Amino acid sequence: MTALTIDGVTVSFDGTAAVDDVSLGLEPGEVLGILGPSGSGKSTLLRSIAGLERLDAGRIAWHGDDITAVPVHRRGFALMFQDGQLFPHRTVAQNIAYPLRIARTPSHARVAELLALVGLAGFGDRRVTELSGGEQQRVALARSLAAEPRLLLLDEPLSSLDRELRERLAGDLRRILDETGTTAVFVTHDQDEAFAVSDRVAVMIGGRVRQTGTPAEVWRRPASAEIARFLGYTTVLGGDAARLVRPRSDGAIALRAAALVVTHGGPVAATVVRSTPSVDGWRVRLAVPGIGELDGIAGAQHPVSAGEAVTVRFDDAGIAELS
């Protein structure tokens, strides 16, 4: 049966709805990612699930029981913030042990276990203020897991970390959630993160859920141009232009830069408008006759300059059909 049911939830502040009639379901053991730009209401939704925001309408149920009126500290959920919010006056071990003490089951072994799980074995006696950002987030995660929550809520947990750390931690997070079988809801504005960690993704824009599905589904078939743009598709084409790129399509398509690759002897001719170096080569702006200006990429071995005439091919990996 569905673990978490969010049914018609609306939360308003000063008359405007931050969360507007949202309904979602979550299976036990599933990780749901809520993806959206800032101001989309995703954090508010997460806080409502935790019980920190009052609902103006709708209900929230856990395994069928209505928990809308249950106070925060009794829901048995855990919430992890973007900046950890560790207790500065306690050590790492004391922070992690906090929920254990509340439940009256203090256990050194459990703390050590959790520290090992998040890759911080031996850090128990360190002062929280001495840790780096990534380390703090891991301690926060360990603390949340120590509470043995029925549901783990994560509010942009990796946003404050640098790229490399973020990628690594996202992988770790996925692994830990799988190993522990935790049901989780995870909020972010970064699609790489969402896709790396979640089983299912809900895209939220302007307080409403616009699309749900597995990451692959959402990725391949964004429900609207707005969603496509949020996901990083830079251009949306319709009608003839779309058919030029993908002859079989009968609706709109969305393209990212990776859709157009500059190559020798490609089927389509184009002119380079401008090019900027990037990590993997070049990012180019191409003028394609019959379509207009599109973004594209060129490999590092294929330097291009403005005004040059080149040929390009279309790569399916960068093309999505709007449903």
Next chain:
Amino acid sequence: MQTRNKSLAGAGILLAVGLAVSSCASDAAPGATPDKLVLVTHDSFNLSEGTLEKFTDETGIEVEVQASGDAGQLVNSLVLTKDSPLGDVVFGIDNTFASRAVNEGVLADYASKDLTDAEEQYLLPAGSGREQLTPIDNGDVCVNVDHEWFAEAGIDEPATLDDLLKPEYKDLFVTPAANSSSPGLAFLLATIAAFGDGTADGDGWQGYWSKLVDNGVKIDAGWSDAYYVDFSGPSSDGDRPLVVSYASSPPAEVTEGATEAPTGALLDTCFRQTEYAGVIAGTENQAAAEKLVDFLFSTTVQNDIPENMYVFPVNVEATLPETWAQFAAIADDPFVVAPDEIDANRESWLSEWAAIATP
């Protein structure tokens, strides 16, 4: 049950109980012979250890002393608490405030039965306190003079109030202000008694003060700074050898073994300042309170007064300590102003004085 609530509630109950118990303890049991009398006085009250205990030995009643600020605050406290008296006996009402106390009805009718004709000079006029107040001590306020300074300078010392106006004493006199200091007020009253009413540019005390100001008198806020900062006496570094202080100040400056006093009092400039004791109206222990008033007038206390309160006893049978007998003098004919006159004119006198002396 939440821990914080428990401890808070507990503290609250403890506080209330504590307050109730402490207030209960201070209530004297009503009845013919109480175990305790409350003596309300000002914060200059002081007697040697064991003196008040002698009263307890004689009567079996303990005396609890409650201080209430200075003399002015004392009287005001009594007036404000007329409906629920602060205690049984009051000591420390002086002649400048006596009328206020009498007119407000804070005193019961009792003057010590041990008073004799010899103390007549200290008694208040009939109808203005004679029946309610017993004189206990007398601390005349006089101009003090630094003998050593004058000896060194080779100038004659002044003797009277008029002398203070002479040019040779320009910038040599300091006095505390009349509106913020009790000796200051006493000095003002002395001038009022001496010169009577007048105008600022004419005669009377107002004229006197104008001339005094022209002659460079310094007016300080309190006795402490006049005596310890501006006076040139042995205890301070000031440069003015004439200061308004008490007739009992010179003996205090005498060091052990000295044969002469470095300072003295000008006896023609003194204002009589007497302190009285009385029974507080509304007390439940009238008979016991009367005994305490008598005790204060007895030689037991009177002999103890000079060394502890720096004032002279009024009881003619009291004996003065040696230094006092040698170096202290009491004025024969000090200036006096009737207490009810003081009460009636206090405000106008002080504001007139302020206009002239502190423009």
Next chain:
Amino acid sequence: MTSRVRVRPAPGTILAIVLGAGVPVAFVGVFFAWPVAAMVGRGLFVDGALDLTGFGEVLARPRTLRLIGLTIGQAALASVVCVVLGLPIAHVLYRLRFRGQRMLRALVVLPFVLPTVVVGVAFRTLLREGGLLGSLQLDGTFAAIMLALVFFNVAVVVRTVGTTWEGLDKRQEEAARVLGASPVRVWLTVTLPRLAPAITSAASIVFLFCSTAFGVVLVLGGTKFGTIETEIYLLTTQFLDLRGASVLSVTQLVVVVLVLLVAARARGRRTAQRRVDSARSGRVPRLGDLPAIVVTVAVAGFLALPIVALLLRSLRTADGWGLGNYLALGTTGSRNALVVPVWVALGNSLAIAVQATALALVVGLAASLVISRRPRSLGLRRSLAGFDAVLMLPLGVSAVTVGFGFLITLNTPPFDLRSSPVLVPIAQALVALPLVVRTILPVLTGIDGRMRESAAVLGSPPWRVLRDVDLAIVGRPVLAASGFAFAVALGEFGATSFLSRPDRPTLPVVIFRLIGLPGGDNFGMAIAASVVLAAVTVAVIALVERLRVGTMGAF
């Protein structure tokens, strides 16, 4: 669609809030508001009817208007001077790091807690003709009062602004410097706006203290300068003109409330700025700091002068230089000046101050916890702000009014506390309470709400969140506040002199008594006792400084 659902707070929470707010309200209500209202009422209610003609009459007197103008003028000027001098000193003492810094911080606060009567005498000794600074001819002038007011209050600015400045993130200034702004420009356009709330807060506190200053004005202003406070004293004690005194008390209250509103506005703007760990901040002094250092040294010298004068005077005995006066502290003074030896009085002072501090801490902590909540409704938020202001009022009302007020209100059993020894620590606690709140409250309001939420989500019921987050974080500041409250209680004189029992005098009361008696040895003892009082205070504050690591607010 279901209607708005409310998560109801547990009944225990409501009880805790009521108690938490109730204790301070009761304390301030019974021991402050009631006596003051009673005294003012006595003056304004003639024969049972409200008689406001007094306002017209008293306020129209030229003397009254002059006094009001003088009060406000002198307080405003002193506030400005304190801010101008206090800022560079705050910079040196709280932004730089050097040896002896902690000691200097303690010394700067010292004048604040010295008894005014002693300071008055010390200043006059320096300023009178023939004194060390006699050639400046400042005796009895407005400038002398200014000097004394600055002497007492510059510490307020230094401490308030300093502790805020210390914890500010430097990166905004660094960003501006990188953009090309000169140090002066950076200071004017970046630093100053960020410090503005603290500066305004400090300035209004100083204004409050100065406008109700009593002893200083009386002693140094001589008779030419008075304030509303000295006038109230005069009217009450000399003339028992309760009507006039009440009118002036109400006027004083109005002025005070206005100032508090301004201060509250300034404080309200202080949102959670990024704080850094103050223990690690602080840089080595550079050449550019020279002007600030010069000012600090000059002002420190100025502050030290009267204290050194006192010290020197205390070492002068009848037989020349020596410790005779200190040794005499074990006696009751020559000719039985005192009831108990001075050391006993010191013991009394310490004991009473401990009680007063405990009381101020309990009430202050409860009040701060309540005021730091952020309720949703505007009405509740406004009441909390009002409550905050009410707690500050004891600083702005004449001690005479409160003292007499005690007499006429606390006189019915079981509340006949007039002769009870518990009244002295209560009066001292009333004065220390605002300072405690001003120290603890900023720390509480600076706690990130999400930390409380984290604890709640992890399973802590509301009372536990309070204990594990709020109370844990406020632990160090409470220690700091207690040290300061203790020092203030130790030196408190106005209310204590009214209420203290003659057999249990406190040290300031004893000093006052000794200074009021003729005889050089008593005077010497008084000065020696003052030095002891000052030394004990410095020790207490220095101790507190050691524990102060990481606090955020002062006033």
